[in-house]
Amino acid sequence: MRLPSLNAQILLGALFGIVGGLYFHTLGSASGITHGSLYAADLVGTLFIDLLKMILIPLVFCSITVGIANLRQQQQIHRVWVTTLLFFVFSMAVAMSLALMAGNYFKPGSGLHLAMFEHAMQNFEAKQLPLPAFIAQFLHGLFLNPFAALAQANVLSVVVFAIILGVALVVGGERFNNIRVLLEEVLAVTMLIVVWVMRLAPVGIMALLIKLVAVQDAAMLGTLFKFVTVVVGTLLLHGAVLLPLILYLVTGKSPLWFWSGAREALITAFATSSSSATLPVTLRCATNNLQVKPEVAGFVIPLGATINMDGTALYEAAAALFIANLVGIELSLAQQIIVFFIAMIAAMGAPGIPSAGMVTMVLVLQSVGLPAEAIAILLPIDRLLDTLRTAVNVEGDMVGSLVVQKLVMKRVLPTA
Numbered sequence: 091m092r093l094p095s096l097n098a099q100i101l102l103g104a105l106f107g108i109v110g111g112l113y114f115h116t117l118g119s120a121s122g123i124t125h126g127s128l129y130a131a132d133l134v135g136t137l138f139i140d141l142l143k144m145i146l147i148p149l150v151f152c153s154i155t156v157g158i159a160n161l162r163q164q165q166q167i168h169r170v171w172v173t174t175l176l177f178f179v180f181s182m183a184v185a186m187s188l189a190l191m192a193g194n195y196f197k198p199g200s201g202l203h204l205a206m207f208e209h210a211m212q213n214f215e216a217k218q219l220p221l222p223a224f225i226a227q228f229l230h231g232l233f234l235n236p237f238a239a240l241a242q243a244n245v246l247s248v249v250v251f252a253i254i255l256g257v258a259l260v261v262g263g264e265r266f267n268n269i270r271v272l273l274e275e276v277l278a279v280t281m282l283i284v285v286w287v288m289r290l291a292p293v294g295i296m297a298l299l300i301k302l303v304a305v306q307d308a309a310m311l312g313t314l315f316k317f318v319t320v321v322v323g324t325l326l327l328h329g330a331v332l333l334p335l336i337l338y339l340v341t342g343k344s345p346l347w348f349w350s351g352a353r354e355a356l357i358t359a360f361a362t363s364s365s366s367a368t369l370p371v372t373l374r375c376a377t378n379n380l381q382v383k384p385e386v387a388g389f390v391i392p393l394g395a396t397i398n399m400d401g402t403a404l405y406e407a408a409a410a411l412f413i414a415n416l417v418g419i420e421l422s423l424a425q426q427i428i429v430f431f432i433a434m435i436a437a438m439g440a441p442g443i444p445s446a447g448m449v450t451m452v453l454v455l456q457s458v459g460l461p462a463e464a465i466a467i468l469l470p471i472d473r474l475l476d477t478l479r480t481a482v483n484v485e486g487d488m489v490g491s492l493v494v495q496k497l498v499m500k501r502v503l504p505t506a
């Protein structure tokens with residue numbers, strides 16, 4: 091019997107995971123079957139993420155260095171670099187504007203009684219995160235001894251060192267050809283390992299979703315229903331309408347073509363809630379299915395996985411408005427503009443790991459004087475919302491790579 095394609099298997103794995111999770115949810119945690127099954131699901135899911143993380147650092151390092159080294163001309167590097175950053179800022183700005191408009195219109199949180207949440211807030215101590223300290227910490231994190239950065243799996247500083255090394259290889263030219271060829275081969279062999287890891291994706295994704303769905307707190311979801319609806323609605327609007335529209339307007343590519351090529355990465359992001367863990371899959375989808383040239387994808391996708399987070403920026407802005415409504419504070423236009431900028435910084439600074447956006451959200455709340463402890467209210471539903479915002483984050487990276495390829499490469503290389 092022929093097995094369905096990997097793409098279809100991953101989709102089936104996700105569906106079985108959700109259905110299985112609902113089943114164990116209804117069985118209840120007291121049941122022995124639930125206990126054993128969730129233990130197994132947790133183990134398998136974590137092992138799948140471990141495998142992706144194992145390959146992540148060599149992949150990021152080689153793909154960025156080789157990507158830049160192959161751009162060859164310094165002028166071309168400059169154009170890719172500037173277009174990429176401009177696109178990231180633009181798409182995050184669109185996402186946050188959407189969240190602020192929806193938040194102002196639907197006003198989730200107003201009318202909810204804070205007393206219900208007082209217990210959660212009292213028992214939660216928010217970490218202080220003053221903006222200057224956050225920026226200083228972010229900047230210090232950029233430049234690390236590369237060996238330490240590689241060993242500690244510090245993605246951001248690996249990205250920075252790989253960019254510098256890539257530029258040095260371009261400037262050095264033929265002299266460093268051996269290093270470039272060696273890194274190209276390491277990249278090719280790492281991508282081969284990614285193919286092997288992806289064979290396990292259907293089972294890994296199923297296990298992750300079983301665990302996630304089974305342990306959800308349904309009552310809390312009901313209480314925060316309006317907020318959850320606004321967040322999910324705006325994330326879907328951004329991911330299913332605006333990003334594809336931007337893609338279509340710039341490249342002429344249809345959304346259906348994009349989604350069928352991007353599906354593996356979107357489902358993996360949904361199940362792992364980690365842009366970093368998904369990165370190997372994202373890179374494979376971009377180069378294999380979406381025909382992004384490796385030198386563009388190799389640069390845009392790893393950088394995007396660390397700093398381009400449309401879903402997280404959208405969530406942070408929406409959550410700030412929600413908490414303001416909850417505590418009965420009307421944020422002025424000036425305060426909302428502050429939220430806009432700080433949410434962008436906070437999203438860029440959030441590492442691509444589960445619930446990272448929740449930690450950097452403290453920064454957004456503090457910037458307009460909202461009680462940071464209020465994020466305790468959102469913690470129980472965070473993992474669930476993290477699924478969708480991570481998928482939107484990863485979608486933004488893939489759209490970005492296609493847009494950059496179209497805008498930058500059209501005069502230099504024939505486009506796909």
Ligand code: ASP
Nearest residue numbers: 364365402442443446447
């Ligand atoms: N989990 C998200 C990501 O990896 C970050 C976040 O919003 O928490 O992209």
